[in-house]
Amino acid sequence: MNEKWMCAVSVATVWTDPDSPRVADLPALDHPVQINRWLSQLSYEERLALSEKNYIQTQLLYGESVIVEEVVGDWARIIANSQPTRKDPRGYPGWVPLVQLSMKKRIQTEEFVRVTSPKAALFDESGTFFLRVSFNTIFPSAERRGKKIRVWTPHGWKLLNVSDVERVGEESIHRPLTVGRRFIGLPYLWGGMSAWGFDCSGFTRAIWKACGICLPRDAVDQAEEGRSISLDSADWQKGDLIFFKNEEQRIHHVAMYVGNGKILHAPSTGKLIEQIELKKSAYAENVCSVRRII
Template sequence: MTISNNLWCCAVPVATVWTSTSSPREIDRLAIENPVYLIKWLEVLSYKERLDLCTTNRIQTQLLYGEEVIVDEIVDDWAKIIAIHQPSKKDRRGYPGWVPIRQLKKRRHENYQKHVIVTVDKVQLWSEDGAPLMVLPFNTILPLQHECSQFYHVDTPHGTACLNKKGVAITRSSTVGNPTPMEQAVVKGTAFLDLPYLWGGMSSYGYDCSGFTYNMAKASGRILPRDAGDQKNAGQPIDPERQDEWRIGDLLFFADNFGKDPVRHVGFYFGEGKMIHSPQTGKTVEIITLANTQFEVELCGVNRYQ
C-alpha cells in the first residue's frame, strides 16, 4: 500500500533505519523489536559484525523517540520512511530507509509552543503514576504540556509522561536545542569521549562520524545535513590552508587519495591543531592532534556553520 504525506513518529528510544527489509541479520533481532534492546544488541556484536553494518551498507541512519517521519509505503511488517529532520541528497524530503512498523506510531496533529530536550547522556521517562517507562538518549525532543515543581509533563507517542527537570531543558523548537555558538557543540561533544563508534549511529548509544557532528550541532540549535558529504556542501567554506583562521566548532572534512576522493569523514575543530570526532568501527569518540596523522594529508575542506 502507498501512503502520501503520512506523518508517523518513532515509538522506541532509538529506531535503526535499515537500507532494506532484508538488511537486518539474525543477530540484529534485538534492534528491530519493540521494546528495543539496544545495549544487549550492541554487546553481542563482534568487531566483524559491527564492521559488516558498514561494509555491506545495512544501516542508513537512526531515529530518536518522538522523531517525525513520513511513511511512504508499508510492506508486510516494514515501513518505508523519510526522516524529515535529517536533510539528505538521497531525497529532497529527508533521509530514506526502512523501519519495522512496530517501532512507529501515527503522529497526533497537535501544536505546542514549547518542547523539552534531553541534554545529558540518558534520562528516565516516567509515567504519571511514577512507573518507569523507558530510558531516553541525548537530544530526544518531546512537546511540553505543562510543568510542576519536579517534572515536565510531555506528550509522547504513548501519551502523557514525565521527565525530571534535571538533565533536560526547555526549547521552543520541535527539532533542535536552544541556539548557542558552535563552540558549544564541541563542548557538548566532550561528554561522549570514549563512546564506541556505530555505523549509522545517531544516539548516545553510538555515533558515526557525521551522526556525531549532526547531533552536537542539533543540540546547539542547528540542523545540518545528515551525511558528511552533504555537510561539506553546506555551510561557509573556510580556507583549509589557513589553520589560523579556523574556529572551534568548524567542521573538518577528509577524503582518501590525499583529499581528492569523495568525502569519507568529518569531525569538529577543537582548537590548537586538534580535532574531536567519532573515527571508525572499533574506535571511540576522541580528541586528536592533526599534525603527523593521515588526517593532515587527507584534509579536503573546512566549513563553518554560523
C-alpha cells in the same frame, strides 16, 4: 500512503531494506528495542558489515517524525523528514520495523524540550519508570510538576526530570565543544544517531542540533553548509568542521576543530569518540575542506 508517523522506541535503526538485518540484529528490531543487548553482542566483524555491506542508513530518536510511504508485511518504507539529505529532497529514506512506529499525532503546542543528558529516564505520570531516551530527543511539553516536566510522547503524556532537558530555542550556539566532549569514549556506530553510538556525521549533526542548528545527515552534504574556510590551519576556529577525502577523492569523514591543532571526532568501527592532534594522525594529509557553521 505518505502518512506521518512517529518513532515509538528509544532509538530505531533505519535499514537499507527489509532483508538487511541479520540474526545478530534481532534485538534491534524489537519493541521495546533492546539496543544495549544488540550492541554488546555484535562482534567487530558484524559491526563493520553494517557499513561495508550497507545494511544501515541512519537512526531515529523516540518521537521523531517520519513519512510512511508504504507498509510491506512487518516493515514500513519511510522518509526521515527531519534529516536532510541529497538522497531525497524530503528526508532520509529507508526501512523500519512497523512495530517500532506509532500513528499517534503530535499535540499542538509552541513549547518543546530537548534532552540534554546523554540518556534520560522517562516516567509514567504515576512516577513509574517507563523508558530510557537519548540525548537530543525532542518532546512537545506542557507544565512543570515540581522537579519534573510533562511531555507528549508516542505513548501519551509522560514525565521527564527537569534537570535532563532544556527548552528548544534556549540553546547556546557557542557551546558545541562542551556538548561534544561529553561523548569522548563512546564507541563508534555506523549510522548511529544516539547516545548509544554515533558515526562521524551523526556526531557532528548531533552536536550542532543540541546548539539549535540543523545540519544535513551525511558528511558530503554537511560540507556544503556554512562558509568555506582556508585549508591553512592558522585560519581555523573552534567549532569549524573539517572534512577528509578518501582514495577516490570523495568526502568520507568529518571532524570538529577544537583548537590547538586538535580535532574531536567519531573515527571508525572498533574505535571510540576521541580528541586527537590532527598533525600526528593518519587524517592530516586528507583534509580537503573546512566549513564554518556560524
